[in-house]
Amino acid sequence: MTAISMKDLRKSYGSLEVIHGIDIEVQSGEFIALVGPSGCGKSTLLRMISGLEPISAGQMSFDDQRVNELSPAQRQIAMVFQSYALYPHMSVRKNLSFGLENLRMDKAEINRRVDAAAKLLAIDGYLDRRPKALSGGQRQRVAIGRAIVRQPRVFLFDEPLSNLDAKLRVQTRSEITKLHKQLKTTMIYVTHDQVEAMTMAQKIVVLNKGKVEQIGRPLDLFERPANLFVAGFIGSPRMNIYPGKVVSTDGDGVMLDSPHLGRFIVPGIGVDVQVGNDVAIGLRPSHLKLGPVTPGTGGGTMTVEQVESMGHETFVYGRTSQSDELTIVHVPGHFEAETGSSLTFTFDPVFAHLFSSADGRSLKGARI
Amino acid sequence: MIAFLARTRHPGRTDITDWLAWGWATLGTLVVAIPIAWAVISSLKTEAEINSFPPALVPRAAQTITVEGQEKPLSVWIRTAPDGSEQTVALVRRVGLSATVLDPAKPEETFRVPVTELRQLKEFHLQFSNYTEPMKQFDFLRYLWNTVFVTVVATVLTLLLNSMAAFALSKYRFAGRNAMFALILSTMMIPLSVIMVPAFMVIVGLNLADNLWGVILSTVSTPTGVFLLRQYMLTIPDDLIEAARVDAASEFRIYWRIVLPLCAPALAVLAIFSVIWRWNDFLWPLIVLSSPENYTLQIGLSSLQGQFNVQWHYILAMTVVTLLPVTVVFIFLQKYITEGVASSGVK
Numbered sequence: 001m002t003a004i005s006m007k008d009l010r011k012s013y014g015s016l017e018v019i020h021g022i023d024i025e026v027q028s029g030e031f032i033a034l035v036g037p038s039g040c041g042k043s044t045l046l047r048m049i050s051g052l053e054p055i056s057a058g059q060m061s062f063d064d065q066r067v068n069e070l071s072p073a074q075r076q077i078a079m080v081f082q083s084y085a086l087y088p089h090m091s092v093r094k095n096l097s098f099g100l101e102n103l104r105m106d107k108a109e110i111n112r113r114v115d116a117a118a119k120l121l122a123i124d125g126y127l128d129r130r131p132k133a134l135s136g137g138q139r140q141r142v143a144i145g146r147a148i149v150r151q152p153r154v155f156l157f158d159e160p161l162s163n164l165d166a167k168l169r170v171q172t173r174s175e176i177t178k179l180h181k182q183l184k185t186t187m188i189y190v191t192h193d194q195v196e197a198m199t200m201a202q203k204i205v206v207l208n209k210g211k212v213e214q215i216g217r218p219l220d221l222f223e224r225p226a227n228l229f230v231a232g233f234i235g236s237p238r239m240n241i242y243p244g245k246v247v248s249t250d251g252d253g254v255m256l257d258s259p260h261l262g263r264f265i266v267p268g269i270g271v272d273v274q275v276g277n278d279v280a281i282g283l284r285p286s287h288l289k290l291g292p293v294t295p296g297t298g299g300g301t302m303t304v305e306q307v308e309s310m311g312h313e314t315f316v317y318g319r320t321s322q323s324d325e326l327t328i329v330h331v332p333g334h335f336e337a338e339t340g341s342s343l344t345f346t347f348d349p350v351f352a353h354l355f356s357s358a359d360g361r362s363l364k365g366a367r368i
Numbered sequence: 369m370i371a372f373l374a375r376t377r378h379p380g381r382t383d384i385t386d387w388l389a390w391g392w393a394t395l396g397t398l399v400v401a402i403p404i405a406w407a408v409i410s411s412l413k414t415e416a417e418i419n420s421f422p423p424a425l426v427p428r429a430a431q432t433i434t435v436e437g438q439e440k441p442l443s444v445w446i447r448t449a450p451d452g453s454e455q456t457v458a459l460v461r462r463v464g465l466s467a468t469v470l471d472p473a474k475p476e477e478t479f480r481v482p483v484t485e486l487r488q489l490k491e492f493h494l495q496f497s498n499y500t501e502p503m504k505q506f507d508f509l510r511y512l513w514n515t516v517f518v519t520v521v522a523t524v525l526t527l528l529l530n531s532m533a534a535f536a537l538s539k540y541r542f543a544g545r546n547a548m549f550a551l552i553l554s555t556m557m558i559p560l561s562v563i564m565v566p567a568f569m570v571i572v573g574l575n576l577a578d579n580l581w582g583v584i585l586s587t588v589s590t591p592t593g594v595f596l597l598r599q600y601m602l603t604i605p606d607d608l609i610e611a612a613r614v615d616a617a618s619e620f621r622i623y624w625r626i627v628l629p630l631c632a633p634a635l636a637v638l639a640i641f642s643v644i645w646r647w648n649d650f651l652w653p654l655i656v657l658s659s660p661e662n663y664t665l666q667i668g669l670s671s672l673q674g675q676f677n678v679q680w681h682y683i684l685a686m687t688v689v690t691l692l693p694v695t696v697v698f699i700f701l702q703k704y705i706t707e708g709v710a711s712s713g714v715k
Binding site for chain 1: 605607608610611612613614615616617618621625626629630
């Protein structure tokens with residue numbers, strides 16, 4: 001149970017700065033996920049937390065104790081690597097006990113811990129096998145087991161599920177969540193897969209280009225993205241973004257005009273919006289409906305390019321006349337449409353997210 | 369094996385490339401094998417037989433007979449008399465072109481015949497004393513022990529030192545790493561003959577002249593070994609080393625428990641090379657060692673070759689003995705050797 005505090009953390013390689021001042025507070029026992037596109041610095045940040053990567057500037061503390069200069073062992077962290085990094089020449093049992101032997105722990109205690117961890121992860125059947133003789137899922141569990149036996153202050157996961165097939169990934173996802181509930185240890189989880197982050201973490205940190213874009217509970221990020229980047233990154237498929245202009249503002253809301261969506265009024269927005277401002281309008285695929293535009297709603301017409309039906313839901317991809325980007329519409333149930341046919345969609349302006357075109361910042365009042 | 373050797377370029381028929389390939393392979397095999405086979409055969413011949421011309425393929429020795437009234441056994445000859453009849457005689461002495469012989473049946477009567485009438489009788493004979501004599505006479509067991517000592521100790525130290533250097537060069541990032549590596553590699557281009565004298569002076573300065581450690585210590589760090597191990601260690605994922613670091617392993621423990629075991633194939637290759645190098649080493653031990661009790665096998669061998677006479681029968685026999693350990697090593701580890709040659713380009 002350890003709280004982690006990062007203050008203005010920076011990392012540079014020579015003159016190239018890759019982490020530009022990051023502040024994150026992790027509560028004791030919390031499960032947080034670091035997400036972002038590849039190259040955003042999330043793995044580097046994790047390695048800085050672990051102590052494998054030196055910190056160039058700023059302060060990292062575990063329970064108010066500065067740990068910048070401490071080695072991974074001194075920080076008492078355990079890490080699960082993307083490649084699992086199991087020692088190929090050692091049996092599973094040796095893999096689990098290696099870290100404990102390094103601490104010169106009592107033999108009986110080592111055996112007790114290894115057996116307990118093996119039982120917990122259901123790997124007790126093949127403790128004498130080499131990693132090579134295990135399946136991907138089993139290796140994954142051994143890697144987690146190696147972290148557990150140490151009883152660390154903090155668990156670090158570096159994209160641990162990316163080498164598993166889809167089914168195993170879902171299963172392991174819930175196992176890790178369950179593990180966190182049992183152990184109640186602080187966990188930091190790096191992934192590029194926002195679904196993993198949304199389903200597992202209590203708190204998500206969205207990183208982009210070495211900066212924090214937003215920190216919040218999964219639903220907060222989904223419903224109230226702080227900027228265009230988070231809006232585009234969180235949610236699958238991604239949010240539809242359209243350019244627009246502020247036509248007028250009054251107490252009730254803002255009237256917008258978009259070449260793609262026509263004119264409509266978004267209620268409840270006040271701050272920072274001035275007539276004539278360029279804005280980006282964000283609409284989730286699930287908030288678009290197929291059907292004619294009625295008064296009080298916005299909407300547009302698109303040419304269908306592709307239809308993906310999953311049976312219980314269908315995504316229709318198309319382009320509005322002037323648009324470079326695809327519009328994605330979520331239709332519940334099975335739906336069929338001819339490629340090239342024209343469809344009209346509509347939405348409730350209440351659900352529209354507004355972002356400043358200038359800096360991507362959310363123009364508040366963003367809503368469900 | 370037969371099927372493997374009989375493979376052809378196009379299944380079912382042979383063309384010119386097959387004949388050329390077989391011819392070339394056969395020629396190569398003969399070129400390599402004949403001198404060794406000749407040495408082995410000759411090592412079992414008597415001294416006289418080795419020097420005789422024309423040389424014989426099979427080891428033979430003069431047939432002898434013990435005759436009453438003569439102290440030593442006499443060699444047996446066939447005499448062809450001028451009338452064409454043949455007679456077995458024993459040679460007593462030979463002076464110039466005439467020889468004194470006797471008939472073994474009547475040992476009292478000696479008579480003189482021209483040597484042109486005589487033809488020596490030889491029989492199949494393996495001269496094992498070529499092997500046993502030097503063992504007593506020249507203290508070959510001492511040389512053997514010295515060689516084994518040098519080979520084993522130098523190989524162990526070579527593996528340790530080179531793997532440590534390779535570990536640092538492959539897994540640590542530090543200023544001047546590449547320069548250091550280039551420097552180590554560049555020493556490959558300096559032959560021993562160039563640095564012989566200064567190297568010897570260093571050994572003298574260290575008081576290691578005429579000492580086996582003088583032979584061992586100066587050979588343990590080899591650029592080849594560092595290069596071979598470094599290249600292999602580069603293929604060990606950094607994740608493993610970081611995982612061990614997270615697992616609270618000290619740097620030495622990472623080296624000893626993680627890196628070394630994973631390098632086993634490369635270490636095996638280097639060990640074999642080192643054994644062969646040290647076992648066959650001649651020039652450097654010859655320079656460093658001066659007293660006979662410190663000689664290694666190779667130098668001991670050369671001591672059989674004096675200024676005025678060369679004891680070929682002993683040299684050949686001891687050469688065969690010297691070849692044996694390396695051959696055994698090669699037979700059992702040839703898979704690793706070919707792998708090593710293929711992966712490092714050195715031999």
